[in-house]
Amino acid sequence: MNILVTGGAGYIGSHTCVELLNACYDIVVVDNFDNSCMKAVDTIKRITGKDFPFYEVDLLDRENLEKVFIENKIDAVIHFAGLKAVGESTQIPLRYYHNNITGTLILMELMEKYDVNNIVFSSSATVYGMPKSVPITEDFPLSTTNPYGSTKLMLEQIMTDAAKANDKLSVTLLRYFNPIGAHKSGEMGEDPQGIPNNLLPYVAQVAVGKLEKVHVFGNDYPTPDGTGVRDYIHVVDLAIGHLKAIEVRANEPGVHIYNLGTGNGYSVLDIIKSFEKACGKEIPYVIDPRRPGDIAECWANPAKAKRELGWEATRGIEEMCEDSWRWQSTHPNGYNS
Numbered sequence: 001m002n003i004l005v006t007g008g009a010g011y012i013g014s015h016t017c018v019e020l021l022n023a024c025y026d027i028v029v030v031d032n033f034d035n036s037c038m039k040a041v042d043t044i045k046r047i048t049g050k051d052f053p054f055y056e057v058d059l060l061d062r063e064n065l066e067k068v069f070i071e072n073k074i075d076a077v078i079h080f081a082g083l084k085a086v087g088e089s090t091q092i093p094l095r096y097y098h099n100n101i102t103g104t105l106i107l108m109e110l111m112e113k114y115d116v117n118n119i120v121f122s123s124s125a126t127v128y129g130m131p132k133s134v135p136i137t138e139d140f141p142l143s144t145t146n147p148y149g150s151t152k153l154m155l156e157q158i159m160t161d162a163a164k165a166n167d168k169l170s171v172t173l174l175r176y177f178n179p180i181g182a183h184k185s186g187e188m189g190e191d192p193q194g195i196p197n198n199l200l201p202y203v204a205q206v207a208v209g210k211l212e213k214v215h216v217f218g219n220d221y222p223t224p225d226g227t228g229v230r231d232y233i234h235v236v237d238l239a240i241g242h243l244k245a246i247e248v249r250a251n252e253p254g255v256h257i258y259n260l261g262t263g264n265g266y267s268v269l270d271i272i273k274s275f276e277k278a279c280g281k282e283i284p285y286v287i288d289p290r291r292p293g294d295i296a297e298c299w300a301n302p303a304k305a306k307r308e309l310g311w312e313a314t315r316g317i318e319e320m321c322e323d324s325w326r327w328q329s330t331h332p333n334g335y336n337s
C-alpha cells in the first residue's frame with residue numbers, strides 16, 4: 001500500500017513515517033517546511049535505511065500537489081500538514097483558516113480526481129472545548145475556543161460531509177491528546193521554533209539550560225495538586241495508532257472517530273518530577289497565573305480505539321520523559337545542533 005503523508009517532516013509525521021516504513025508500507029511525503037526541515041526527512045531515511053519520494057510542496061499549491069498524484073499511485077492519505085499553535089492562531093486567524101482549511105480542500109479535491117478514497121486526519125482533543133467531565137469519550141459535545149481548534153472542528157465537518165456524498169470514501173478522524181517523547185534512537189524528536197508554547201519542550205529546554213525556569217500556569221485548579229492535568233501520550237504510540245487506523249479502517253467507507261490517548265492524567269508538577277528523574281537534575285519552576293483559555297483537566301477514554309482498532313498506548317510517563325531527554329540532551333538546538 002502506498003501512503004501519501006502530508007506534513008511528514010513534522011514532529012508526529014516524521015515518527016509515523018518511521019513506523020510505516022518499518023511495517024513495510026511505501027510512502028510519499030509532502031511538506032513545505034513551514035515548521036520543519038529537510039534534516040527530519042534525511043533522519044527518517046537514516047533510521048529506517050529506506051528511501052522514498054519527498055516533495056517540498058505547499059498544499060495550497062494545487063499545480064505542484066497534483067504532480068504528486070500524477071507521479072505516484074496513492075492508495076491512502078495520512079494528513080498531518082497544518083499550522084498548530086493555539087496562541088498564534090488568535091493573532092493571525094486568516095492564515096490559519098486559509099492554510100488548514102483551503103490546504104485540506106485542495107488535497108481532498110485531488111484525492112477525488114485521482115480516486116483516492118482513504119484519509120486519516122490529525123484532529124485534536126481541542127474539539128471537545130471545555131469538556132463537562134473526564135474521561136472524554138468520542139460522543140462528547142464539540143466546541144472550540146480558538147481559531148486553531150475551529151479549523152480542526154470545521155475539517156471534521158467537511159470530511160464528514162464528503163464521506164456522506166461519496167460512498168467509497170473512508171475518513172478516520174484521530175483526536176490526539178498531548179503527544180510528547182521522541183524516537184528511541186535519540187535522533188528524532190520535537191523541534192519547536194523559538195520559545196516553546198507546550199509544556200514538555202519547555203521543561204526539556206530548562207533541563208538543557210536554554211531556558212531559566214518553567215512557568216507553571218496556575219496552581220489553583222480543582223486538581224490533586226492544583227496544576228493542570230493532561231493525557232500525555234508517547235509520540236511513537238500515537239504513530240502506531242495511525243498504522244492501526246490504516247490497517248483496520250482504510251477500506252471501510254464512512255467516518256470513524258477515535259481518541260488517541262492513554263487514559264491517564266498527569267499534572268504539570270508530575271511532569272516536572274518525571275523529567276527531573278529522567279535528566280538527573282532539579283528543574284526550577286515558578287507558579288504564574290493561569291493561562292487564558294486553559295482547562296483544569298483533559299484526558300481520554302481510549303476504549304473505542306482499543307475495541308475497534310486493537311490499539312492502546314504502551315509507553316508510560318517515565319519512558320516519555322527519558323526519550324524526550326535523550327533527544328533534547330543530544331540535540332539542544334533540535335535538527336540544527
Ligand code: NAD
Nearest residue numbers: 007010011012032033034035036058059081082084122124
Ligand atoms: P508540526 O508543525 O511538527 O508538523 C506539521 C507539518 O506540516 C510541518 O512539518 C509543517 O511544515 C507542515 N505544513 C504546515 N502547513 C503546510 C502546508 N500548507 N503544506 C505543506 N506542509 C505544511 O506539528 P505536529 O505536532 O507534528 O502536528 C501534526 C498534526 O497533528 C497537525 O495537524 C496538528 O494540528 C495535529 N495535532 C498536534 C498536536 C500536538 O500537540 N503536537 C495535538 C493535536 C493535533
Ligand code: UFG
Nearest residue numbers: 124125126176177178197198199202215216217228268294
Ligand atoms: N503549561 C505550563 N507551562 C507552560 C506550558 C504549559 O504550566 O509553559 C501547562 C498548561 O497550563 C497545561 C499543561 O501544561 O495545564 C499542558 O499545556 P500544553 O500547552 O503543553 O498543552 P495543551 O493541553 O494546552 O494543548 C495541547 C496542544 C493543543 C491540543 C491539546 C490537546 O497545544 O493544540 O494539547 O491535544 F489541542
